Amino acid sequence: MEAASGRRIRVLVAKLGLDAHDRGAKVVARAYRDAGFEVIYTGLYQRPEAVAAAAIQEDVDVVAVSSLAGAHGVLIPQLIQLLREQGVDDVLILAGGIIPEDEVPALLEAGVSRVFGPGSDLEEIIEYTRENVKR
Template sequence: METTPVTVNEAPGAHGPIRVLVAKPGMDRHDRGAKVIARAYRDAGMEVIYTGLHQSPAQIARAALEEDVDVVALSILSGAHNTLIPRVCQALRDVGRDDVIVLVGGVIPAEDVPRLLEAGVERVFGPGSSTEEIVAFTREAVARRRGEAR
């Protein structure tokens, strides 16, 4: 298989590459989506940290702090999103990382999205979202947060 080299410093500005933490909160065992998005971010020149399965909100927040990430991308299919996602957002605030952009992917009922947005999620990506759309949104959100013109 032929691969194309990726320049790590593709992100504009003096801040360096976008750093994304991909995490699977709770007991969800389905990580294919998380791995697909992690690869899409990596292929787009972003630095990716994948925490693996069964992460607690506190573990995710500590990893976001220790890795100094711009984005926490959460993948959840277990149905526990209304409990776990607000806890991750609170844990990020508790460790002083309320500046991190939180994105969620998974099968989230439309009626649950407003609650997640109120908890601190920037955007929810449901089934059918393309990796191109997710990467583009991530770049735009980070550029806005960094104060960079896009």
């Protein structure tokens, strides 16, 4: 799976904060890998600073954050802010997990492109990523 630059699309699948639920993140990481993306999974318990640094260092095209513990409203905007402060604004940011419908607009406002809720189709996530990657 290639980005406009001709190389394979690089995705960072991230778990932020103290949220230990990693089933979904791992399934999504594997689905990206099987679809031909280059995948880096952060593992659990990452601070926004560490995820931002990894995104920059690994030069990823996509950061897909999984959140099932309710801290998305604080940690995802922090991550996006950190990326912007370091001059990164062309990375596609996706969120998934248990994120109540009425908290989605604030995340979109903060710079998340799309939120995938429980039961989302893996193909749809991959298709969306392919079509919306920004570089």
